[in-house]
Amino acid sequence: MSEDHSQKDFDAWATEYRQYYKKSSRADFEFRFSRMLILASRRWTAYIDEAVQQETGHTRARWQTLFAIAFADEPVATLDLSERMGVQWPTLIRSLNDLETEGLIKRKMNPDDKRSRLVTITPKGRKALMQVKKVLDPLRQNALQQFTKEELATAENLLERLLLTVRQL
Numbered sequence: 001m002s003e004d005h006s007q008k009d010f011d012a013w014a015t016e017y018r019q020y021y022k023k024s025s026r027a028d029f030e031f032r033f034s035r036m037l038i039l040a041s042r043r044w045t046a047y048i049d050e051a052v053q054q055e056t057g058h059t060r061a062r063w064q065t066l067f068a069i070a071f072a073d074e075p076v077a078t079l080d081l082s083e084r085m086g087v088q089w090p091t092l093i094r095s096l097n098d099l100e101t102e103g104l105i106k107r108k109m110n111p112d113d114k115r116s117r118l119v120t121i122t123p124k125g126r127k128a129l130m131q132v133k134k135v136l137d138p139l140r141q142n143a144l145q146q147f148t149k150e151e152l153a154t155a156e157n158l159l160e161r162l163l164l165t166v167r168q169l
Contacts, residue, residue, distance in 0.1 A: 007032070037162075048139055055135045056128070061087075061095045062104075063132040066121060069105060070129055075118035077110055104128055 010032075011017075021028040049060050056063075068085050069076055076084075082092045096119065099105040104125035110116035121129070144152065 056131045065095045066129045069121045075120045
């Protein structure tokens with residue numbers, strides 16, 4: 001199955017596109033940008049998910065949770081963790097339950113809020129995280145080496161602004 005994702009391929013098969021979007025209009029650029037954003041995101045996610053799971057056995061939900069916990073300098077409240085990761089509460093709780101069962105994290109009651117739990121990563125969790133990092137870092141470097149640091153910073157800024165806008169909708 002071919003992947004018709006390039007602009008040239010899109011123009012070849014989307015023969016009726018101009019009935020909906022005028023060439024070089026703002027709407028044309030917005031559609032094309034959002035289309036490529038979605039396609040790149042889907043492909044990138046599938047690429048890293050497959051590689052990481054094949055090498056380490058960890059799903060994206062698990063390793064992203066481990067990273068989010070490890071990057072904090074102190075125990076993280078479950079609600080804060082959910083917000084930082086942009087995931088729904090039930091999804092996060094399932095991941096945390098699995099990670100705790102395997103000894104990769106610890107949860108304890110929050111002394112400031114008895115309804116909340118604080119989450120920390122264990123040494124075993126850090127070891128698992130380093131296994132994931134050893135797979136992810138070279139994948140990321142290979143995919144992004146064609147871009148300058150300035151281009152990466154610009155793209156990050158653009159995506160951050162988009163994310164902030166979408167959160168406010």
